[in-house]
Amino acid sequence: MDCPVCNVPMEELVEGIFQCPKCKKLIKEKKEELEIKEDRESEQGIILDREYFHNNLSLNEKYEICEKGIIVKKTETRLFAVLICHSPYTPDNKYLRLSWWKNQTHAGMFKIFETSVLSNLIKSLKKIEKNFNDFWTFEGRLGSDDPKSEKQKSREREREIIKYRILENQTCPSCQRKMNKEKSHYECPHCGEIVILEEYNQPIFNIPPENLNLDFHTNFPINYYLPVSGITIKSYMGEWKAIVVIYSRDNPNKKWLRFYWWVRDLQNIVKYGRSMRSENGHMGWNTKKGMSSPNIYDKSVINPLIITLEKLKKELNWNKIEEDKNNV
Numbered sequence: 001m002d003c004p005v006c007n008v009p010m011e012e013l014v015e016g017i018f019q020c021p022k023c024k025k026l027i028k029e030k031k032e033e034l035e036i037k038e039d040r041e042s043e044q045g046i047i048l049d050r051e052y053f054h055n056n057l058s059l060n061e062k063y064e065i066c067e068k069g070i071i072v073k074k075t076e077t078r079l080f081a082v083l084i085c086h087s088p089y090t091p092d093n094k095y096l097r098l099s100w101w102k103n104q105t106h107a108g109m110f111k112i113f114e115t116s117v118l119s120n121l122i123k124s125l126k127k128i129e130k131n132f133n134d135f136w137t138f139e140g141r142l143g144s145d146d147p148k149s150e151k152q153k154s155r156e157r158e159r160e161i162i163k164y165r166i167l168e169n170q171t172c173p174s175c176q177r178k179m180n181k182e183k184s185h186y187e188c189p190h191c192g193e194i195v196i197l198e199e200y201n202q203p204i205f206n207i208p209p210e211n212l213n214l215d216f217h218t219n220f221p222i223n224y225y226l227p228v229s230g231i232t233i234k235s236y237m238g239e240w241k242a243i244v245v246i247y248s249r250d251n252p253n254k255k256w257l258r259f260y261w262w263v264r265d266l267q268n269i270v271k272y273g274r275s276m277r278s279e280n281g282h283m284g285w286n287t288k289k290g291m292s293s294p295n296i297y298d299k300s301v302i303n304p305l306i307i308t309l310e311k312l313k314k315e316l317n318w319n320k321i322e323e324d325k326n327n328v
Contacts, residue, residue, distance in 0.1 A: 003027075044071045045304065047311070053083060057099075058106045061088065064097075068315065070308045073301050078102050080301070082308045084315060094316055096309070098259065100294050108294030110241075110259040115318035116209035117241065120233035122309050124214055124243055127231065128257065129302045131216070136245050136255035136299065138229045142216050155211045166195055166203045173205045194266060196237055196284075206236045220244055221262055221285040228255055238264045240285060257296040261288040 003010050003020035010018035010027065018027045053059055053066045057079070069083035079101040086094045096118060098110040112118050131140030148156075165171035170179045172188040173195065179186040186195040186203070196204040216229045220242060230244025240262040247255040262285040296302065 044074055045308070046070065047315070053081070056104075057081075057101055058104065064088070065091075066097075067094070070311060072305050072308050073298075078107075080296075082305070082312055084312055096312060096316070098294060100292075106292070108259075108292035110261060110291065110294050114209060114234075115313070115316075117234045118309065118313060118318060120209050120212060120214060120231075121243070122306055122313075124231040124233055125302055125306050125309075127214065127216075128243065128245070129299070129306075131229075132245060132299065134299050136228065136247075136257070138216075138245065140216060140229070142218065142229060152213055155213070158211075159207070162205065163203055166205070167201065194237065196264075204237050209234050220260065222246065222260070223287075224248075225258075226252075230260075238266050240264075257299075257302075259294045261291050262286060263288050 002008060003023065003025060004027075005025055006020055006022040008020065008022055010020050012018050019025070020027075047068050047070055049068055050066045053069055054061060059066055064085045064087055067084045067086065069081050071079060071081045073080045081099050083097045083099055084094055085097050086092070093113075096112040098112075099106070100108040112121065127140075131138060133139055162173045166173065166179075166186065170181060170186060171177070172179045172186075172191060172193050174193040175188060175191040177188065177190045179188045179193070179195065184197055186197070188194075193205075198204055212232060212235060214231050214233070216231060218227045218229055220227050220230060221240075222244065225246040225248055228245040228247060230242050232240065232242045234241035240260075242260045243257060244260055245255055245257050247253075264284040265286070296305075
């Protein structure tokens with residue numbers, strides 16, 4: 001609230017009573033405004049049904065249906081929520097959608113289809129909350145001097161063996177049979193797996209999300225902004241997801257957290273035998289169409305988001321899926 005005389009932001013003395021720091025004028029917030037504020041806050045953190053989101057927000061039931069969701073943060077002009085959705089044609093294939101709206105207009109989204117990627121997101125958000133201060137300044141460290149666990153060592157050895165077998169014997173990382181060598185990639189005639197060869201003949205293949213170390217790094221195909229640090233939560237040959245703290249070159253003091261989702265044009269590789277460079281020079285990575293710009297500017301939103309994701313993970317029964325996988 002701004003002072004009607006001085007036009008400067010007023011300070012809240014007690015709930016509903018504001019004072020101008022310049023002219024000391026006191027103003028009582030209108031009852032209607034208090035009720036709107038209370039209603040807005042009461043909607044946060046609880047599970048709301050599909051009618052709320054379809055009736056109040058820009059969701060098209062022709063393309064996807066929201067079953068339920070939780071509002072993480074709501075202000076007069078912005079809303080950030082996590083939804084459980086499914087396609088009208090495949091109601092059993094449910095997924096999570098992190099969604100941002102600005103003035104009732106959709107401003108960005110980030111979809112999660114796998115329980116392992118959701119687990120990586122929750123773990124990464126916890127690491128970011130721990131290693132960044134309230135001004136998004138990185139207080140952690142890139143990489144780690146800590147000794148690697150046997151599990152991490154085993155994963156790294158396994159990836160090196162897969163690379164060696166691909167380059168030396170053209171062995172498919174999926175079905176272990178021989179692949180065909182094309183101009184810029186290998187293609188398996190048995191299971192359809194594709195392995196891309198990037199600079200210096202480095203094979204790029206799918207890494208299971210549960211095998212990612214979730215380390216901080218800065219090597220991301222980001223346009224326009226510069227990364228402070230971030231974590232990759234999904235690393236497939238044709239799909240890459242990460243959460244990164246970024247800043248503008250023109251204003252390095254203003255930082256925020258952005259959810260990134262990149263895809264690679266595999267049709268171009270298979271058809272023409274080459275990978276087109278994106279604007280930032282990285283081979284073939286482009287922002288997922290329709291994702292827009294999902295951002296978090298206030299670090300205090302991270303903890304409610306973590307709680308929300310854990311709640312909806314239980315609603316999806318994805319915890320049970322993880323337990324079953326671990327018991328196999």
